Amino acid sequence: MGIKFTALLVFIAFISTCHTMDVSGNKSFCESLQAVDKKAVKKEVDHFLKSMDYTTERDQNFDRIVDWLKQKTCIQEAKKLDDIIITNPPIIQFELVLTTADSDSLILKITFNGTYKFYDLKTNN
DSSP, rough: OOOHHHHHHHHHHHHHHHHHHOOOOOHHHHHHHTOOOOOOOHHHHHHHHTTOTTSSSSHHHHHHHHHHHHTTTTTTEEEEEEEEEEEEEEOOEEEEEEETTTTTTOOOOOOOSEEEEEEEEEEEE
């Protein structure tokens, strides 16, 4: 009976650890976002952005990014701002406004220059 109980405790600890960890085994995306931990958020966002289909229409990719963010339990709202910055050489930068479950407002910036990448995260004061 002692071995079964120990195995159950190990399993419960494993499941609870997996629940709070992101793809790289670090603290969860939501914890990183709430702490405005740019390095941790960048790792998670870039991991998702690598799965983007670059042959797809740009607006469809924007929608996919917004949908991915809305799936996060800590994101109450995510929307892309209408302003898109295009530089020379052509790099597209767009911003998403995120409202967390705590009603905090954050700006997530993403760039596109052949691939989508995390650019910046800041509070929206």
